[in-house]
Amino acid sequence: MNAIGYVRISVKDQSKWSLASQEKYIREYCTRNKVELIEMFIDDGKKSYTFDRPDYIALERFIKSYKGTVQYLIVLDHDRFSRNLAEALTKIEYLEKKHGLKVLATNEPLDLDTADPMVFMQRAFKYMMANQELFTIRRRAKIGIRQAQESGRYVHLAPFGYFNSREQGGKSLITIDESRAFIIQKIFRDYLSGVPQFLIYQDVKKLGFTLTGSDAIVRVLNNAAYAGLIRVKANEKQPERYVKAVHQGIIPEHQFWRAQELLNLNKRVEKVQPRDDFPLRGILKCYCGTSMTAGYSKGKKHYYGYYRCLKHGNVNIRDKKLHDDLETILSYLSFTEKQVEHITKTANSTLKEAVQIKLKQAEVKKEQLKSVLLKIERLEERLVNDEIETETYRKYYRKFQSEKSLLNEEISYLNNLQEDILSEQLALLPQMTALPAIYKRSNLNQKHSLLNGVFKHGLSYSEGAFRTPYINPALTHNLLIMNEKGLLFLEQPDQDFDTIPCGAEEGTRTPTPRGARS
Numbered sequence: 370m371n372a373i374g375y376v377r378i379s380v381k382d383q384s385k386w387s388l389a390s391q392e393k394y395i396r397e398y399c400t401r402n403k404v405e406l407i408e409m410f411i412d413d414g415k416k417s418y419t420f421d422r423p424d425y426i427a428l429e430r431f432i433k434s435y436k437g438t439v440q441y442l443i444v445l446d447h448d449r450f451s452r453n454l455a456e457a458l459t460k461i462e463y464l465e466k467k468h469g470l471k472v473l474a475t476n477e478p479l480d481l482d483t484a485d486p487m488v489f490m491q492r493a494f495k496y497m498m499a500n501q502e503l504f505t506i507r508r509r510a511k512i513g514i515r516q517a518q519e520s521g522r523y524v525h526l527a528p529f530g531y532f533n534s535r536e537q538g539g540k541s542l543i544t545i546d547e548s549r550a551f552i553i554q555k556i557f558r559d560y561l562s563g564v565p566q567f568l569i570y571q572d573v574k575k576l577g578f579t580l581t582g583s584d585a586i587v588r589v590l591n592n593a594a595y596a597g598l599i600r601v602k603a604n605e606k607q608p609e610r611y612v613k614a615v616h617q618g619i620i621p622e623h624q625f626w627r628a629q630e631l632l633n634l635n636k637r638v639e640k641v642q643p644r645d646d647f648p649l650r651g652i653l654k655c656y657c658g659t660s661m662t663a664g665y666s667k668g669k670k671h672y673y674g675y676y677r678c679l680k681h682g683n684v685n686i687r688d689k690k691l692h693d694d695l696e697t698i699l700s701y702l703s704f705t706e707k708q709v710e711h712i713t714k715t716a717n718s719t720l721k722e723a724v725q726i727k728l729k730q731a732e733v734k735k736e737q738l739k740s741v742l743l744k745i746e747r748l749e750e751r752l753v754n755d756e757i758e759t760e761t762y763r764k765y766y767r768k769f770q771s772e773k774s775l776l777n778e779e780i781s782y783l784n785n786l787q788e789d790i791l792s793e794q795l796a797l798l799p800q801m802t803a804l805p806a807i808y809k810r811s812n813l814n815q816k817h818s819l820l821n822g823v824f825k826h827g828l829s830y831s832e833g834a835f836r837t838p839y840i841n842p843a844l845t846h847n848l849l850i851m852n853e854k855g856l857l858f859l860e861q862p863d864q865d866f867d868t869i870p871c872g873a874e875e876g877t878r879t880p881t882p883r884g885a886r887s
Contacts, residue, residue, distance in 0.1 A: 372404045372441035377412040377449050388413060391445040398443055398475040407439070418453045420460060432468050441479070442472045447492065448499035457496045462696075517541075518601045521615040523594050528578065528617055529553070529580055530595065543594070543616045552578050553619045556589050563653050563821030568814050590632060594618075596625035596774075608752050608762055611770065623778045626771030633767075646704055648816045649828070655684055659869060663688065676830075686830060694835065697776060698857050699804040701847040702823065706789060706802055708846070731783035738776040745769045821887035836860050 376391035388411055399406040408431060415422040432439060444450045449473065451457035461483075464470040471483060482488060489681070517524045523543045527533045530541040530553040552573050559569045566586045580588065593600045593611055597618025603609040644650060647663035655661050655678035662679060665672040674688035703861065746770065754764040808819060820828070825839045835857045840848065851857040 370441065371407050371439050372406045372443050373428065373431065373439055374399075374406055374409045374443050375425065376409070376445065377411075377415060377422070377451065379414060379416050379427075386445055386449070388732070391449060398559050400848050402442060402479045404443075404479065406443075418451075418456075420451065420456060432464070432470060436468060439468075439470060442470055442709055444472070444474055446474050446476065447495045448502070451504065452499040453494065454493065454496040454500045459495065461492075471870050515601065515604075518599050519612060521599055521612050523599060523616060525612065528592055528594055529578070529589070531616070545617055546617060549577065550619045553589060553595055556586060557595070557620045557624045557628060559818065560586070560590060560631070561624060562818035563652075564814050564817045568817070572814050573670060579591050587632065590625075590628045593676050594627060595620050596622045598622065598625065603759070608749060608759070609766070621778055622770065622774035626767060626774050629767050630771055633764075645813055646674065647676070647688060648813055649695070652817065652824070652827050653819055654679060654827055654829040656829055657681060658829075661830075691830065694856055696805050696808070698835065698851060699808055701851050701856070702840075702844040703804040703844075704802050727783045734776050734780045734783065738773065738780065741769055741772045741776060745773065834858055 374392065376388050376395065378386070378388055378391075392409060392411075395409070396406060408426040410428040410431075412422040412424040415424075420426075428442075447457070451460065461472045464472060465483065471481075473479065473481060504829045514524050522541060523531075524541070530546055530549045532546050533545045534542050555576070556569055556573055556578075559572070560566070570586050578585075582588075589595065594614065594616070595618060596614065598611045599614045601610050601612060644663075650660070650663050651660065653661045653676060657678065657680055659678050659680045661676045661684075663674065663676045665674055667673075668684075675685045676688060676691060677686070678684040745766070747766055748757075748762060751757045752759070771884040804819075808816060811819060823841050823844060824837045825841070826837065829836045833845050834855050836839040836859075837857065838855075838860060842860055845859075848857070848859060852859075
């Protein structure tokens with residue numbers, strides 16, 4: 370009579386039996402019962418709830434190849450075979466009927482009558498207990514993971530930019546990998562500057578970024594661990610929340626929360642990818658609000674570049690005109706040497722006063738922070754009291770956390786702002802006299818960062834001129850000249866009248882909504 374043996378242990382197994390011990394008892398069982406053990410199959414670190422295990426699959430292939438030569442499958446105990454009650458009984462029935470193979474544990478006699486209803490009941494009870502133990506192990510693991518997360522510990526394999534280590538006492542910890550941390554900082558910095566994700570990916574891949582997939586950048590931006598936070602998922606008793614991590618963050622917390630806001634907004638934004646020859650793709654919009662694409666059209670002798678609106682076929686603008694006009698605008702946005710000299714002289718004479726003003730501003734920010742903390746507290750109370758939906762809670766929780774982290778960052782900055790730091794910032798002012806040269810020398814990624822810094826809400830083009838709802842306030846000194854020359858117009862967005870009218874303090878009503886009857 371021939372038999373094959375099967376031993377298994379999982380990564381999270383709480384069994385006292387090692388693989389070697391299981392094999393030893395199986396061999397002793399076969400020797401004692403005068404059965405020849407012709408093969409041993411070993412699944413190391415495989416789950417017990419499914420039979421989708423490499424060596425078990427090989428075991429079934431072996432049985433099919435040598436059908437009729439094997440009469441027994443021996444396991445140490447039935448929980449080594451499986452911890453899934455239904456799957457185990459189904460598999461045993463299949464092996465017996467299809468291959469004439471009897472599945473036995475080392476504590477069962479060789480001549481066990483598996484057709485006996487009592488044997489079936491005993492086995493069913495054993496597998497039920499094994500199944501229950503598996504659920505208990507899983508529950509303990511979940512509780513352990515949640516407790517670790519609530520205490521601020523990252524419990525998974527270290528993400529890119531960190532490596533796994535241990536504290537004194539043996540507790541797990543992730544530690545910053547200094548050789549890679551700058552890549553994570555660059556990803557957040559560029560994304561918050563308005564650089565498209567695919568450009569960010571191209572840049573950081575050259576620097577050693579190893580994550581792959583179309584969502585690689587999003588996975589980084591969504592990982593709170595980079596901000597020194599641990600996300601604790603919601604359960605029946607508590608809502609989703611973020612706790613301060615034991616490990617050190619790579620980026621400031623406010624950058625993470627700002628990225629979450631932008632990711633949520635960008636879900637609905639159409640994606641237009643820029644190119645080196647068309648750097649305004651992804652920034653420039655048509656008068657209708659559609660992001661403009663770009664490409665080449667064949668003329669009589671040459672190919673000519675155009676920016677065009679996909680919704681309006683008649684909107685085609687030569688790339689050379691737009692690029693030349695933009696360069697002219699950047700020259701008007703640049704400071705003159707006299708302006709830099711005046712700003713520097715004035716600022717240097719009032720540095721001490723400026724520091725005092727910053728400290729007062731910090732006190733104002735602290736009051737604003739108290740208000741935000743109160744909002745977060747009230748928000749959690751409303752969720753617990755079933756006054757708001759979970760999705761509404763998440764939306765405003767992230768919003769308030771973003772405000773909180775940004776205020777903390779501003780308070781820290783204002784409190785630490787000293788005269789020498791202000792002097793260092795003033796030393797950079799001369800660079801602002803040559804924005805066109807800086808733009809030309811920049812790569813595509815840097816050009817987008819620069820333009821998004823100047824025109825926070827992008828640029829549109831209509832009636833032969835650039836238009837924008839926002840220009841960095843520090844660069845508006847020549848706005849009137851640009852208006853007169855028909856280069857750039859600052860246009861405030863239309864007032865939104867699609868709101869419910871309400872009375873002001875004096876009783877005056879707000880403008881009538883569009884479409885309302887008189």
